[in-house]
Amino acid sequence: CRQQNSDTSCVFYSSEMTLKMKTEYELNSLFEASLENQDFQVYLQPKVRLSDEKTAGAEALVRWMHPQRGLIFPSDFIPLFEQNGKICSLDLYIFEKVCIYLNRCIQEKKDLIPVSVNLSRVHFRNPNFLEAFWKLKKKYKIPDGLIEIELTESIFFDTFQRRLVRDSITEMHRYGFGCSLDDFGVGYSALALLKDFDVDTIKLDRQFFSDITNTKAQKIISGFIRLAKDLGIHVVAEGIETQEQIDILRKANCEMVQGYYFSKPLTICDFEKWRRGSCKSR
Numbered sequence: 001c002r003q004q005n006s007d008t009s010c011v012f013y014s015s016e017m018t019l020k021m022k023t024e025y026e027l028n029s030l031f032e033a034s035l036e037n038q039d040f041q042v043y044l045q046p047k048v049r050l051s052d053e054k055t056a057g058a059e060a061l062v063r064w065m066h067p068q069r070g071l072i073f074p075s076d077f078i079p080l081f082e083q084n085g086k087i088c089s090l091d092l093y094i095f096e097k098v099c100i101y102l103n104r105c106i107q108e109k110k111d112l113i114p115v116s117v118n119l120s121r122v123h124f125r126n127p128n129f130l131e132a133f134w135k136l137k138k139k140y141k142i143p144d145g146l147i148e149i150e151l152t153e154s155i156f157f158d159t160f161q162r163r164l165v166r167d168s169i170t171e172m173h174r175y176g177f178g179c180s181l182d183d184f185g186v187g188y189s190a191l192a193l194l195k196d197f198d199v200d201t202i203k204l205d206r207q208f209f210s211d212i213t214n215t216k217a218q219k220i221i222s223g224f225i226r227l228a229k230d231l232g233i234h235v236v237a238e239g240i241e242t243q244e245q246i247d248i249l250r251k252a253n254c255e256m257v258q259g260y261y262f263s264k265p266l267t268i269c270d271f272e273k274w275r276r277g278s279c280k281s282r
């Protein structure tokens, strides 16, 4: 404990905090070189349409493959890079990788499926942030409707940002991007969001399905799905791992599911194999 001021406050430092600060410091100092060396990679996780079990889309998820430290997951660095703003260049980098992938699919005349990318709330500090993404979309000649931007539900609750978020969604559509509401249903007044924001897809949060045997939970899920359908909004159920969850979602007419039941996030190469049906990762 370090006495900061004789009578007002006291700051505690534990060994875990020191370790955390040390790790954060290290991860920060590795960032630029890792970006340069292409140590950040895009993994793709399939979104499977329940009616025919075909791959209807994919979500791009970042993985940090550090030569010395090994594989680092987003939860270990995204909050840190959101604090210091580095997330903006990382998101742009991942977005460009997705454009390069889609461009290659177009050149090779493969079946095209939409890919969604996660954008941090930090981008909204710059009202013109979408222009940089649109320029990349144009550079790689990606047709409209092939890239969807995922925004996490929490952005929509920030009353200061509401206007900005609404305008940004309009702009996304003008630029030919879809907009997806990630982690839907965990926050309060989630339903009001559907009225106020013109999103194309909602991703029902994994938490909904943790208690799938509960009949109330089942009714809430099917209610959300029906409502979204009435509003013309696509639905993806996230974090689906079991046959039981699949059965209930089928009964509720859920359109798409994403989760370990079908596949974990895969490298682009494994994703391609998976699509060809030669690599079952279930």
Ligand code: C2E
Binding pocket: 045, 060, 061, 062, 073, 074, 075, 078, 087, 090, 091, 094, 118, 119, 120, 150, 152, 182, 183, 238, 239, 240, 241, 258, 259, 260, 261, 265
């Ligand atoms: P998210 O966008 O909600 O992504 C879904 C997360 O759930 C992913 O974790 C995915 O690997 C995991 N997941 C998928 N299926 C299952 C399942 O069946 N069971 C369980 N337990 N988990 C499942 P991941 O890849 O660790 O990413 C965590 C979060 O980090 C993402 O949540 C997203 O918010 C953020 N993130 C990931 N990549 C990026 C990125 O490129 N940019 C930004 N800004 N955020 C990203």
Ligand code: MG
Binding pocket: 059, 118, 150, 182
């Ligand atoms: Mg997401």
Ligand code: MG
Binding pocket: 182, 183, 203, 205, 238
């Ligand atoms: Mg999510």
Ligand code: MG
Binding pocket: 183
């Ligand atoms: Mg999430």
